[in-house]
Every structure is written in structure tokens, then in C-alpha cells.
Amino acid sequence: MRATTKRTIVAVAIVGLTAGVIPAAHAGVRDAKTRVLVGVAPLSQSNSAGDTIHGGCFMVAVEDPTSPDTYHAEVGDASVTTDAKLVPTGASVTCNIDVNGIDDIDQPHFTGAQGVQGGAETEIFVAGVGDAVLLCETVLYADGTTQPKVCTPVTDGPEVPPQAIADLLPPTADLVRSVLHSEADPLACPVLASFAGSIGPFTIGPDGDVYAPDPLDLGLNPVYDCPPYSDF
Numbered sequence: 001m002r003a004t005t006k007r008t009i010v011a012v013a014i015v016g017l018t019a020g021v022i023p024a025a026h027a028g029v030r031d032a033k034t035r036v037l038v039g040v041a042p043l044s045q046s047n048s049a050g051d052t053i054h055g056g057c058f059m060v061a062v063e064d065p066t067s068p069d070t071y072h073a074e075v076g077d078a079s080v081t082t083d084a085k086l087v088p089t090g091a092s093v094t095c096n097i098d099v100n101g102i103d104d105i106d107q108p109h110f111t112g113a114q115g116v117q118g119g120a121e122t123e124i125f126v127a128g129v130g131d132a133v134l135l136c137e138t139v140l141y142a143d144g145t146t147q148p149k150v151c152t153p154v155t156d157g158p159e160v161p162p163q164a165i166a167d168l169l170p171p172t173a174d175l176v177r178s179v180l181h182s183e184a185d186p187l188a189c190p191v192l193a194s195f196a197g198s199i200g201p202f203t204i205g206p207d208g209d210v211y212a213p214d215p216l217d218l219g220l221n222p223v224y225d226c227p228p229y230s231d232f
Helices: 162-168 173-193
Strands: 003-007 036-040 044-046 052-063 070-082 091-099 109-112 116-126 133-141 146-153 197-199 202-204
Touching: 036 133, 036 146, 044 146, 052 091, 052 133, 052 173, 070 091, 070 109, 070 133, 070 173, 091 116
Parallel strands: none
Antiparallel strands: 003 116, 036 052, 044 052, 052 070, 070 116, 091 109, 091 133, 109 116, 133 146, 197 202
């Protein structure tokens, strides 16, 4: 039911989502528009020890026009984790898709020993009309404490012509990037910018751009680009 392929993009969570149930109103509208689902974790969650994740898990899923109810998704995380004194601390963030109360088999882990986590994986899942789809997040901190699972309903993203999706699948990176820039960046980039400076091997710019080591000069940076875009 699930297939996973690792990729190397970074994206950031957004907020303000409501219903996670796929509405029946979209049944049969295959020839007009193809569905896009967006799921996120809250921008900030703290546990009883005072450890906090800033940012978190995200999901952008696109329905395959050649296989109704089958979704190609980018599931990932971009976050900074801090201890009770707001000092960056290591953590492992787990993100997974839940359909009707059943977790997917593949549960990507994103680990940052210095307090910065980022990455994404491509997954495939099936969800039909009326199914409840959630994006869930758990965090294991370096001090051994955890953030219990927090699940957020997905919501509808912008619908697009099916041929445009057919041209992109696989992969869906261009569409994912477009959705993240329009909906995620206005919320996520100020969070990243609030941690501007060096955190372990990472550097966060004053605009929220995130840079990682690139000793072979492979053109990896910025691993996340906040507006104004391409100003590096």
C-alpha cells in the first residue's frame, strides 16, 4: 500500500488547517481537476520538560490522474529543536500519514544532532472519498524525553488540471515547491529567521534561508530558500 523513495528537498510546515475528510463533492470530477492535499504540524510544540520543536512535519500530496484515490506525496520535516533554555538541542522527528486511524508503514525519521532537522521522502498512499487523512508528528529529544504524537487533519490545496499532474508524476517536486512558496513561506520563514545564525554545521540567514555544509561545491545551498528568492 505504501512505497517510499528518499529525496533531498527541505520544506517547512504551515498552519490553519481544518477538515481532514475527503469530501464526496469531488467524486467523479476526474476530468476537470486533480486533487492536491496539504497537511502540516503546528508551528510550535513543547513537552513537559520544556523541549520545543519550531516548525515540523509537512505533507503535500497529489492525486494520480491515472489511478483515482492514489496519492503521490512529499512527506518531510524542517525544524529547529530547543531545550527549556531555548538552546538548540538534538532530536529525531518522525512524520507519518494516517488514513482512517491506520499509520502508514513507512515513517520517515529526520535527525539533527545539533538541533536542525530537514528532509523529505516521496510516498504513495491510497485514500478514497470520505476517508479521514491525518499528518502525524512525534519527537524524541536528546535528553530522552518525547513529544507524544500530534496529528493534524489535511486540507485541500489548489486543484490543478490532470494533464499538468501527469506531466509531473513522478516527481511532484515542482508543484510541491509552488504550494510551499505560496502557503508555507509567509508563516514558516519568520520562524526560521528568528534563529538566524550558526547552529552546529547549519547557518540560518536573517531572511530564514537555511545553509548546510557543501564541501564538494555541489550547489546544495540554500537547502531552504525564503523570500526574496534566489538572493544567495
